[in-house]
Amino acid sequence: xxxxxxxxxxxxxxxxxxxxxxxxxxxxxxxxxxxxxxxxxxxxxxxxxxxxxxxxxxxxxxxxxxxxxxxxxxxxxxxxxxxxxxxxxxxxxxxxxxxxxxxxxxxxxxxxxxxxxxxxxxx
Amino acid sequence: xxxxxxxxxxxxxxxxxxxxxxxxxxxxxxxxxxxxxxxxxxxxxxxxxxxxxxxxxxxxxxxxxxxxxxxxxxxxxxxxxxxxxxxxxxxxxxxxxxxxxxxxxxxxxxxxxxxxxxxxxxxxxxxxxxxxxxxxxxxxxxxxxxxxxxxxxxxxxxxxxxxxxxxxxxxxxxxxxxxxxxxxxxxxxxxxxxxxxxxxxxxxxxxxxxxxxxxxxxxxxxxxxxxxxxxxxxxxxxxxxxxxxxxxxxxxxxxxxxxxxxxxxxxxxxxxxxxxxxxxxxxxxxxxxxxxxxxxxxxxxxxxxxxxxxxxxxxxxxxxxxxxxxxxxxxxxxxxxxxxxxxxxxxxxxxxxxxxxxxxxxxxxxxxxxxxxxxxxxxxxxxxxxxxxxxxxxxxxxxxxxxxxxxxxxxxxxxxx
Numbered sequence: 001x002x003x004x005x006x007x008x009x010x011x012x013x014x015x016x017x018x019x020x021x022x023x024x025x026x027x028x029x030x031x032x033x034x035x036x037x038x039x040x041x042x043x044x045x046x047x048x049x050x051x052x053x054x055x056x057x058x059x060x061x062x063x064x065x066x067x068x069x070x071x072x073x074x075x076x077x078x079x080x081x082x083x084x085x086x087x088x089x090x091x092x093x094x095x096x097x098x099x100x101x102x103x104x105x106x107x108x109x110x111x112x113x114x115x116x117x118x119x120x121x122x123x
Numbered sequence: 124x125x126x127x128x129x130x131x132x133x134x135x136x137x138x139x140x141x142x143x144x145x146x147x148x149x150x151x152x153x154x155x156x157x158x159x160x161x162x163x164x165x166x167x168x169x170x171x172x173x174x175x176x177x178x179x180x181x182x183x184x185x186x187x188x189x190x191x192x193x194x195x196x197x198x199x200x201x202x203x204x205x206x207x208x209x210x211x212x213x214x215x216x217x218x219x220x221x222x223x224x225x226x227x228x229x230x231x232x233x234x235x236x237x238x239x240x241x242x243x244x245x246x247x248x249x250x251x252x253x254x255x256x257x258x259x260x261x262x263x264x265x266x267x268x269x270x271x272x273x274x275x276x277x278x279x280x281x282x283x284x285x286x287x288x289x290x291x292x293x294x295x296x297x298x299x300x301x302x303x304x305x306x307x308x309x310x311x312x313x314x315x316x317x318x319x320x321x322x323x324x325x326x327x328x329x330x331x332x333x334x335x336x337x338x339x340x341x342x343x344x345x346x347x348x349x350x351x352x353x354x355x356x357x358x359x360x361x362x363x364x365x366x367x368x369x370x371x372x373x374x375x376x377x378x379x380x381x382x383x384x385x386x387x388x389x390x391x392x393x394x395x396x397x398x399x400x401x402x403x404x405x406x407x408x409x410x411x412x413x414x415x416x417x418x419x420x421x422x423x424x425x426x427x428x429x430x431x432x433x434x435x436x437x438x439x440x441x442x443x444x445x446x447x448x449x450x451x452x453x454x455x456x457x458x459x460x461x462x463x464x465x466x467x468x469x470x471x472x473x474x475x476x477x478x479x480x481x482x483x484x485x486x487x488x489x490x491x492x493x494x495x496x497x498x499x500x501x502x503x504x505x506x507x508x509x510x511x512x513x514x515x516x517x518x519x520x521x522x523x524x525x526x527x528x529x530x531x532x533x534x535x536x537x538x539x540x
Contacts, residue, residue, distance in 0.1 A: 108354075
């Protein structure tokens with residue numbers, strides 16, 4: 001039996017988290033959407049129950065997004081992670097990809113682009 | 124003249140008697156009072172000694188690593204050493220009898236310093252002034268001045284000692300620039316976080332709203348404008364980041380002429396439309412340059428686009444290349460981890476026949492956010508200069524209003540880090 005799909009949105013920028021949350025909660029897919037405003041908060045959510053997709057910022061209070069990515073991948077290798085960042089650089093992108101990120105997207109992004117990616121990932 | 128020689132003979136004879144062999148490493152009390160003392164020294168020995176001493180001091184004065192000029196009180200040059208003449212691009216003979224006024228730069232500090240030199244008893248050390256070279260260019264020097272007194276202790280002339288500070292100044296400026304850029308790099312991380320994050324929130328919110336209105340609804344148009352304004356602000360930031368923290372160059376050997384041709388192909392239709400002739404004069408023995416291809420494409424694209432903009436009524440865009448050996452500064456040597464003082468560079472000259480740039484604007488041309496264009500961000504040339512710097516190259520510009528502008532880019536043709 002298929003489990004209910006789970007999406008975690010991690011960012012300390014509340015306006016963005018709220019927009020993304022509204023986008024996915026109102027989307028025509030069966031999906032539980034949870035938000036977290038810090039890396040530590042996100043980690044405790046991940047430890048409770050695994051997610052199918054995680055969208056996470058890098059620069060946040062507490063654990064940063066890249067370390068969070070590594071911890072998620074160590075715990076649930078099948079979780080797919082999209083990195084969103086305001087401070088893009090080739091080196092960081094390389095690091096994120098090495099740690100197992102699926103996509104590395106610079107802010108401000110096109111909402112439609114990220115929505116399409118998540119829909120595809122959630123099947 | 125004869126009395127002067129006689130006097131010198133007398134002095135040296137006395138000194139010889141008092142201090143033994145003058146060519147020993149002894150400090151001579153040249154300014155000290157001489158006792159009136161008669162000494163019996165053979166004339167032949169005296170001459171030999173005087174010659175020896177004369178040649179000894181002459182060789183010291185001529186070969187010291189600093190310029191030495193003496194003046195009389197009218198400002199006429201009475202002596203100049205080879206270093207001084209060489210530093211200023213003259214032959215020694217050309218400066219003998221010339222007025223020192225011609226050597227000092229026109230800036231107020233240099234003029235003030237020139238006046239101070241002639242004040243009785245005035246001494247100063249290592250004051251930064253500009254000297255005018257024979258070719259009209261200026262040179263920054265550290266100048267020391269001290270008075271010469273005659274046998275009656277009367278102010279009789281001036282000794283000027285100076286050293287070339289151009290390289291030190293250049294180094295200082297480079298270090299300051301690097302420090303500023305490092306700071307800017309750090310600042311840009313903060314700017315990215317503080318501005319692009321809210322921009323992301325604004326854009327995502329606006330796009331949700333956009334989808335909730337029909338295409339014909341005026342609110343759809345308004346929200347669309349918000350999205351476009353966010354994109355515009357983000358574009359400016361992205362350009363700024365290119366300057367503030369360019370990506371590390373991926374260095375390889377490349378044919379610069381191929382890169383230039385590639386950029387020409389991209390712009391050929393635009394040049395044709397603007398009636399601009401693209402002329403090339405590629406040198407025969409131009410080596411490959413060790414650079415990041417993408418970054419150099421960006422540099423040439425920018426320079427070509429600027430040239431096109433400078434020729435609204437058409438004209439010529441001429442590109443020439445050649446090989447040149449250039450001296451590199453010590454700090455560059457360390458930074459690039461190369462051994463030699465002189466290395467091969469590919470020189471690319473990009474000349475347009477456009478409206479040219481006035482001297483005031485020319486000074487600011489590589490500053491970020493400086494622009495004379497209505498629609499420009501003022502980042503193009505600052506990014507060019509930053510990228511060339513990252514590739515261990517150099518860029519310079521010369522311009523004449525109404526005649527045109529020439530950018531000279533020097534790119535390393537050797538492996539560097």
